[in-house]
Every structure is written in C-alpha cells, then in structure tokens.
Amino acid sequence: MKFKDKVLLAVSRIPKGKTSTYKEIAARAGRPLAYRAVGNILSRNYDLKIPCHRVVRSNGQPGGYNRGAERKILVLKKEGVRL
DNA sequence: CGTATGACGTGCA
DNA sequence: GTGCACGCCATAC
Numbered sequence: 001m002k003f004k005d006k007v008l009l010a011v012s013r014i015p016k017g018k019t020s021t022y023k024e025i026a027a028r029a030g031r032p033l034a035y036r037a038v039g040n041i042l043s044r045n046y047d048l049k050i051p052c053h054r055v056v057r058s059n060g061q062p063g064g065y066n067r068g069a070e071r072k073i074l075v076l077k078k079e080g081v082r083l
Numbered sequence: 084c085g086t087a088t089g090a091c092g093t094g095c096a
Numbered sequence: 097g098t099g100c101a102c103g104c105c106a107t108a109c
Contacts, residue, residue: 064090
C-alpha cells in the first residue's frame with residue numbers, strides 16, 4: 001500500500017456531507033507532515049470514485065480542485081456543507 | 084539519481 | 097484579520 005493509495009482511501013472514507021482537511025488525510029495515510037504530498041497526489045489522481053472535493057484546507061478555505069474550485073464549492077454546498 | 088513542483092500549514096510583520 | 101516567506105513530503109520527469 002503506497003502513501004498515494006492510503007490518501008485516496010482516506011479521502012474515500014469521508015462521509016457525505018462532511019469535509020476533511022489535507023492534514024487529517026495525511027495523518028490517516030500515516031504521514032501527518034505530508035499534507036503537501038496529499039494535495040499533490042490528489043491533483044494527479046482525480047478518480048471520480050474519490051470525493052476529493054470534500055477535502056478542504058485547515059483554515060476552512062475550500063482549497064483547489066482539478067475540475068475548478070468553483071465546481072468543488074458547488075458540490076460541497078449541494079451536500080449541505082456549510083462554509 | 085537529482086531537481087523541481089504542488090489542491091498546504093505555520094509563523095511572523 | 098490580512099499578507100508574505102519558509103518548510104515540509106511524495107510524485108513526476
């Protein structure tokens with residue numbers, strides 16, 4: 001199991017209507033300090049099976065999205081996530 | 084194998 | 097509260 005897969009798995013574990021932070025995902029993947037790599041990996045591995053749009057920044061900012069940040073925010077709002 | 088990059092986080096002004 | 101600079105890790109070339 002590579003760090004990449006762990007990250008994707010952790011993201012896929014995020015329940016609907018909830019959000020997680022890159023830091024949290026990194027910790028889930030076993031590298032709490034690799035939040036940098038988390039964003040990088042997600043950006044290069046945007047599987048539709050992975051709700052990567054539920055991953056936000058620690059400061060509450062939406063962050064980014066491979067399909068456009070606007071799209072990400074839209075999905076989050078649809079799921080009932082409050083900003 | 085070594086360098087550069089990125090959807091980040093924290094600290095300080 | 098806002099803005100800038102540095103540090104960190106894994107991946108890609």
